[in-house]
Amino acid sequence: MGILVHTCPHCRTERIALEIGGETVQGATEYSRNAFLNCPKCKQPSCAVFSVIVRKPFGVVGQQSNNPAHNMDLMRRAVNQQGVPANGDPTDQNWDLTSLWPEVPKPRLPDSLPDEVAKAFLAGERNYPQENMEEAAAGSYRRALDVGTKHLANEMPDADDFARQQLNNRIEMLRARGRLTQDLADWSHQIKGLGNEAMHAMDGITREELTALRGFTELVLTYLFTLPGMLAARKADADKAKC
Known part of the structure; x- marks a missing residue:
């Protein structure tokens, strides 16, 4: 099962493995995916947006060229076609967390405190x-x-x-x-x-x-x-x- 290790925006448990329950392509954005998350502790849902980022270059068989930008685009397309990994944390692989909804609430802290x-x-x-x-x-x-x-x-x-x-x-x-x-x-x-x-x-x-x-x-x-x-x-x- 895919997971995202993050703070739950509902119960605010830190470094909990939010379970990825499904994904969709984010509109017309070619290299982004929406992933639907579930907190195993409070059972509340949330949504993450992941964007492709190639951390370790790899070859795309039969399609490589001498143009680095072209090759990077091929790698990003290949990662995107595979989708968000079914196992492990996407941010440990070729995806970055772009945003999380709802956002984790910030603590209320009055100003000017010792x-x-x-x-x-x-x-x-x-x-x-x-x-x-x-x-x-x-x-x-x-x-x-x-x-x-x-x-x-x-x-x-x-x-x-x-x-x-x-x-x-x-x-x-x-x-x-x-x-x-x-x-x-x-x-x-x-x-x-x-x-x-x-x-x-x-x-x-x-x-x-x-x-x-x-x-x-x-x-x-x-x-x-x-x-x-x-x-x-x-x-x-x-x-x-x-x-």
């Missing part, structure tokens, strides 16, 4: 779409909130006390200082895993609870880092315009 906060949030994004990885994703999102709020400790008059507080208390303190809105602070009381129970609350977290935690985390990080970063950039542009 490196450690971005790393934790991206870990959550990698695990979020995958079945049975809800607890791992939730733990990463919570870490992004924990590290992100602690990152602001030096801006607080009571830095040491702020850093020692539980995450939910830090959120309330940020609200009291005008860094977060009242609505976000109120929402935090409905989000699983932000209180004193900490990581133990992630055990058995549901998909609905994880989605709420993801959205809350993204908004909090946007308020704490992205919006201030945008404001600083606009101010810098305005200062340059005055010069």
Whole structure:
């Protein structure tokens, strides 16, 4: 069976062998084929477009000439006539992956995050779409909130006390200082895993609870880092315009 080793655009499992179930010629494009794929894990379909690329030149019996361009065209025609290989990965042979539909979704990442906060949030994004990885994703999102709020400790008059507080208390303190809105602070009381129970609350977290935690985390990080970063950039542009 032909396969394409790639990230599934639906369950986002990385380096999974998507099964090639059939192919068609792509319209009038002589050297391209559409291949229909199936993910063995989530069973969702996708489609790939492959284009001929001759990686190892070979002879075409009785048709070779002294013109390299002509010979390459003959080789491409020969590969195209054979179609996408019935065994193995086409990209290991004489085909390149041109596009995949649907595209693999890119992770949502707020701008201007400190490196450690971005790393934790991206870990959550990698695990979020995958079945049975809800607890791992939730733990990463919570870490992004924990590290992100602690990152602001030096801006607080009571830095040491702020850093020692539980995450939910830090959120309330940020609200009291005008860094977060009242609505976000109120929402935090409905989000699983932000209180004193900490990581133990992630055990058995549901998909609905994880989605709420993801959205809350993204908004909090946007308020704490992205919006201030945008404001600083606009101010810098305005200062340059005055010069």
